[in-house]
Amino acid sequence: MMNSGDKTIIEEVVEDKEPVVDSKIINTEEDLVKIVPRGRPKGTTKPDAKKQRLQREAAVKLWKRGVLHWKLDSNQKSLYENYHTTKNNLLVWCLSRQTGKSINSSTYVITETGPKLIKDINIGDIIYGYNKDGSVSPTKVVDKIDCGVEEVFDLVGNGKVLAGCTDEHYWLVKNGEGNLLEKPLKDFNEYDKIVTVVNGVTDSVSVRKENRRMEQCWDITVDNDTHLYLTGDGLVTHNSFLISLLAIEECIRNPNFKIAYVLPRQNQARKLIKSRFNEICIDCPKELRPKFNTQENVFVFDNGSEIHCIGTDSGNIENARGQRFDRVFMDECGFMDSSEFDYYYKSVLFPTMNTSKRRLTIMISTPPSSAAHTFNKYIKEADYKKAYTRRTIYDCPRFKGYEIEEMANAVGGKDSIDFKREYLCKLLADTNSLVIPEATDEKMKDIIQTWKRPAHYTCYTSGDFGILDWTAFLFAYYDFRNDEIVVEDELVFNGKEYTTIDMADAIKLKEKMLWGDKLPESRICDTSWQIIVDFNNLHNLSFIPTRKDDKNAQINALRMKVSGKKLKINPRCINLIFHLMNATWNKARTKYEKAADGSHFDCLDALIYLIRNINYHKNPYPKDYDLPKGGFYSPKQKQQLTDVQQSIRDIFTVKRRR
Incomplete structure (x- = not known):
């Protein structure tokens, strides 16, 4: 029995004393991480008392050091490492979607003591969760969010109001093919039915939206393996993590650190960030927990660090002006106003980091639904700079194969645009604006490769x-x-600081490295005669000018080469590959748009000139290349004949009359 003067292990750790477990001092981060549970905390798991004590002790120690990566799954950890090792000032991550939801105050939730209004649910209450195996079991409420007044609808089914929620709220539904999937109310169709569990029996019910109105809404987070729980009428409903964890870590580790967390809507920013923070901080020591300033929409830490929740709607982005930030995290970028996106980042957010020693912006989203969205430009620029990361549904260790199959079937199959965009994070291609629309990811797999050089070729x-x-x-x-x-x-x-001397020296060296003493069949360029003469007279490099008429036909010739896979590009040609896949027309289709790398897709034009000027009819192979050596007779070849050969020759030789 513990005396009143004794202190608990947690209190010792909070006082920064080294905890002692089984006569061993646990101090290194590696040892501590081995003790705490992997991934997100599981409130429904009940280990033995000793294991619980060890986990609490290790978790507190890690929190005090600002080390939280043990809460991440393997996919999230790779992004965590990317964040901490990057030398870029801008990272772009395209990730599979995870969203929140809101239920109105008058909706009941099933608890262990009976139905209870969601507005009366408290953190720590036990409600009934829906598990991956289809079973129902008690689970703990780990967070409750006041979402403010939002537009809601009644869900009417079986002749009565079953629940009320916003259009963005997710439900577990059975679609027309009988597949289970999570879906927001706004995407329901006539065949979707919400899954119900009543008295242990799983069923489904069709619902319709009625009574549109404004009402106070709430959001709760539960701690089971699906984040699904039951409402009062048995409906099964749903409950986003790494970026919030990074923000909290930075603020605990670095006093007076300032982070701007930006989302499309101010209300969304407040709701989602609070929900994520409460989920992460479930085992956080009290003195390290940030306090939320409702008026300023700011999380404040005791060490002076702050996380500002900022929306881009209704002029809220202007609240960032005059602030000083060390990090800017922009979430759901693909759903911000495309016409204002450059303004949000370049005019408002980026200048707030001017005085920071290590400024960094992370842009996160699934790809935009429109190929013309400005965020796509940032994706392509980050891809070129090796600062782009893409994670698909297949990278997430929490989903099994059959679950992914169900997701794909629900949105029209794996070849559907929705599955490719939302689950594979593929950018939509606007084929009307792409110069070479045939240069798709699939085609480029065959085109980008090392090619065995033949015995004879023209260069x-x-x-x-x-x-x-x-x-x-x-x-x-x-x-x-x-x-x-x-x-x-x-x-x-890049730029006019390079002279023809620099270029000529580099060209000679490259040709020597590739082809030795073999000279090119021709060198082609689009420049003026004066530069051509300079290259020839001053640098002993002969160029010929290319014709530039009928450019559309020449582009089409390249498109046919790409389509027919009659083009091979060495993987080291990163600029050419980028230009081939991303070159776009201006609105008038008179010239190329400026590229994300600052060029005007110049490598693409160099390729067009190349294809136009190749001598496709010249056979570089010797006439007798395929003939075996010996065993054949060439009239031009002097050869000593045997007596038999000479006799046969004499028989068939016609003698001239004298």
């Missing part, structure tokens, strides 16, 4: 000159027998 150097922009050169050869154009390497000069 070419092709260039697109820019005065203020890029100058790009491609080094390629034509594989006559396989009818393949193979681009082996590239050179890019």
Whole structure:
């Protein structure tokens, strides 16, 4: 029995004393992480008392050090490492969606003591959760969020009002094919039925929306393996993590650290962030928990650090002006106003980090539903700079194969646009604006590869000159027998600080490295005669000017090469690959838009000039290349004949009359 003067293990840890477990001092982060449970806390799991004591002790110690990565799954940990090791100022993550929800005050939730209004539910209450195996079991409420007044609807089924919720609220439904999936109310169709569990019997019910109105709403988070729970009439309903954990870690580790957490709507920012924070902080020591300032929408830590919840709607983004931030986390970027997105980031948010020693922005979202959304530009720029990360539903360890199959079937199959965008995080291609729409991910898998150079080939150097922009050169050869154009390497000069001397030296070195003493069949470029003469007279490099008429036909010739996979590009040609896959027309389709890398897709034009000027009819192989050595007779070849051969020759030789 513990005396009143004794202190608990947790109190010792809070006082920064080294905890002692089984006569062993636990101090290293590695040892502590081994003790705490993996992933998010599971309130329904009840280990033995000793294990609970060890886990509490280790968790408190890690919280005090600002170490929270033990709460992450394997997929989230890879992103966590990306965040802590990046040297970029901007990271873009396209991740599978996880969203929140809201239920109105008059909806009942089933608790262990009977139905209870959601507005009267408290953290710690036991309600009934719906598990992955279809069973129902008690689970703890770990968070309750006041979502404010929102637009709600009654859900009417079986002749009565079953619940009330917002259009964004997620329910477990059975669709027309009998598949189970989680779906927001706004996406319901006539075949969807909400799953119910009444008296232990699982069923489903059709509902319709009625009585649209404004009402106080609430959101709760439960601690089972699905985050699903039962409302008063047995309806099964649903309950986003890494970015919030990173924010909390930074603020605990770094006093006076300031973070802007930005979402499309102010109300959404307050609701979702509070929900995530409460979930993460379920085992956080009291003195480390941030306090939420409702008026300012700011989480405040005792060490002076702050996390500001900011929406981009209704002018709320202007609240960030005049602030100083060390980090900016922009969530759901694909659903912010496309026409204002550049303004949000470049004019308002980025300047707030000017005085920070290590400024960093993370943009997170599933891809936008429109290919023209401004966020797509940031994705492509980050991809080019190796600062882009994409995680699909297959990367998430919490979903099994059959569950992913159900998700795919619910949105029209794995080949549907919705599945590719929402679950595979693939960017929608606006085929009307892409210069080479055939350069898809699938086609490029065959095009981007190393190609075994044949015994005989004709090689070419092709260039697109820019005065203020890029100058790009491609080094390629034509594989006559396989009818393949193979681009082996590239050179890019950005800006006018480079002279023709720099370019000529680099071209000679590259050709020497690739082809030794073999000279190109021709060097092609689009520049003026004066530069061509300079290259020839001053640098001993002969270029010929390319024709530039009928450009659409030349682009179409390239498109046919891509479509027919008669083009191979070495993986080291990163600029060419980026330009080929991302070149877009301006609205008038008169010229290319400016690329995310600052170019005007100059490598693409160099490729077009190359394809136009290759001599496809020249056979580089010797005439007798395939003939076996010996065993054949060539009239041009002097050869000593045997007596028999000479006799046969004499028989068939016609003698001239004298």
